[in-house]
Amino acid sequence: MTVDGTHDPALRSWVVSANEADTDFPIQNLPFGRLRRAGSSDAWRIGVAIGDQVLDLHAALAQGQWSAELAALLQPLARGELKSLMAAGASARRPLRAALSDALRAGSSQRDALAACLLPQAQCELTLPCAIGDYTDFYTGIHHATAVGKMFRPDNPLLPNYDWVPIGYHGRSSSIVPSGNAIRRPNGQAKGPSASAPVFGPSERLDYEVELGFLIGPGNELGTPIPIAQAEGHLFGVTLFNDWSARDIQPWEYQPLGPFLSKNFGTTISPWVVTLEALAPFRAPLQRPAGRPDPLPYLHSENNRAHGAFDIQLETWLQTAAMREEGAAAVRIATSSAAEAGFWTAAQLIAHHACGGCNLQPGDLLGSGTLSGPAPEQAGSMLELSAGGKKAIRLPNGEERTFLRDGDTLTLRAYCERAGARRIGFGECSGTVLPAVS
């Protein structure tokens, strides 16, 4: 991945808020999202976040000056359809990104025309960036897998296949919702270790999981694997992803076919897709723990090993209902690093997913798995933070939590920061817990 002029940290935008030090969306980012004016029944359109504004590509197609090639790329975006750009791959994404960067930079001749195409983000309703086809959740967080494995198998936390297989399973697409949607606590079956029969009722161990969501760009034909060297070419961009989990439903249901209702009651995705191009300055070697075997050849490439990871800092924030009533801001309960947490790269997940011929399609979503760091305070779930529910975490207002309670708002945030590069962020991935259906 080349770092081109669109990443120049000195580059500034005529959109003033994009130049603020702490914005997630400087001109170096330019993530895509699907939106309309809040409260309107406008058609959805694709927009690009810039500072606290959105460049509405429906308006921008009409108002701006674009070459025929760019106009052809913008037309489906103007109709709210991101998948054609996803399917077209980097050779389409890069010139479009360069043109948008040019149009939004300070001194651009397009300023007057495009200023009328901005919508304040605060006045926008953001939905899923695209209709998500198939969703697969992986388990690349080795510290998470180890910590959770220890609760079930103290002597043997990591199963033998973990070193070799990028463990993953198919998830539920229909219940993926964009940030801001409430999540209803599920009812389900759970069985205590000494009980003779399960009981049905609201989950008492509702949890979150900090993940990255990898959105697929170009697909592959059924029956045609994707070589590891080409795998990253099938990646469009990255979002934040909260894989809400019911920890009491999961252990009872998951043998032998894996998690099901403990996961499919709702999954939250951040609405802005940060493209591979925006992430180019923030690539890193994968920090695989020492002593692990090399991947099998179909998963190995030097290039992938050398800078296949994303140096993304992850943060988890919690605001309880009581905090909201008291006017207290959300509190950060954990941080971790995606580069440090993961055992496999996105390219390896893609190559593995397709190695038997399974076809990936534009708009498919791969979850990274929970990205916990090695330290207890770097945990990516309440299950880990509370040591399986045994040790409550204490909040500044005196409340305690082992798992999530009704009214809790859980928010993921993330950013990339590195010397010589402009900081970029991902926006929010947030949801509030509603009480179970009675």
Place this chain on the structure above:
Amino acid sequence: MTVDGTHDPALRSWVVSANEADTDFPIQNLPFGRLRRAGSSDAWRIGVAIGDQVLDLHAALAQGQWSAELAALLQPLARGELKSLMAAGASARRPLRAALSDALRAGSSQRDALAACLLPQAQCELTLPCAIGDYTDFYTGIHHATAVGKMFRPDNPLLPNYDWVPIGYHGRSSSIVPSGNAIRRPNGQAKGPSASAPVFGPSERLDYEVELGFLIGPGNELGTPIPIAQAEGHLFGVTLFNDWSARDIQPWEYQPLGPFLSKNFGTTISPWVVTLEALAPFRAPLQRPAGRPDPLPYLHSENNRAHGAFDIQLETWLQTAAMREEGAAAVRIATSSAAEAGFWTAAQLIAHHACGGCNLQPGDLLGSGTLSGPAPEQAGSMLELSAGGKKAIRLPNGEERTFLRDGDTLTLRAYCERAGARRIGFGECSGTVLPAVS
């Protein structure tokens, strides 16, 4: 479910082939499929199988006499869109079925107009009946679960949750293909019990699984469960379903999150959807083995227990490449009964799937799981027929099989037959194994 005049076994069609004793598609069946003339680039349209013909609903809308209500139901079908009918539920399906039955019965005044709307099935290309949203595969075949469980855990074949939880997991939608598509043998990781590391290569234990596919009609909102008493109202119809499986990839990859690449390289569905109305005369009590606990209340209804199962006879046919060259017909290698094989009803699967709030959508697919009977020759997979690969089955031409070889064509067929009712069938669910990518 009421049995109305459309099931009268004396009812005959002006389509002569529909009156033959052994047709799968008498006028009492009327399944829906999505098709066009083979070799054409016509738009897809929905058709109804009748004898060896298809009533093309695109043509029938234009040529036939229909009330305004029926024309409104037919319009999306004429455009190849089945989901609006699926979403509309039984209150739309029943009058449409009655009208199609009237139009196709011997003596109908519509005969002359609609005779021009028939296409020979042999000249049609059939595709998936609809774009399948989410696909979930269940594990309701208790004889299959017991037989396979015995191979892994001789003393404890059924896990404790089997009695209580309709075990299921999310599957891969993108690789579901209609009958007639070849299936490429997957490459993947496998590890022998004494090997120190896995190897990557073509699956050597390629298998099939005999299942029913339940297509969802009306959906539910995210967060809103479906009560068991209403669950069958969310079912549109039933297909045959072959969940191709790689038995050497599966044991190595499936812990702790379930089967993944061992299942997602391809799944075959029969293209004709047999509606709940067509199945009404063939309902049966669920033959749950004695001594099992009653389901929890959210899964219990007397009505469901009394006739929640489908009395469908299942057949598996195999034709090897050598048999094809010799001109030998396919040989039937197993038979079983869906009513006898299943531990949970379709209504229970739906109620369970939605009990935590997961939203089902029109066109979602639920696999029943492998429907083996209690006897060895009633097995629904090669894994069972060959006792885990230990005992080859011998074919009439002297060939032997423990698992599937390249060039093998595996075909599922099914029918319903009962005194006082007209036999109906499901057509074919067929696929031929291609060699792995080298």
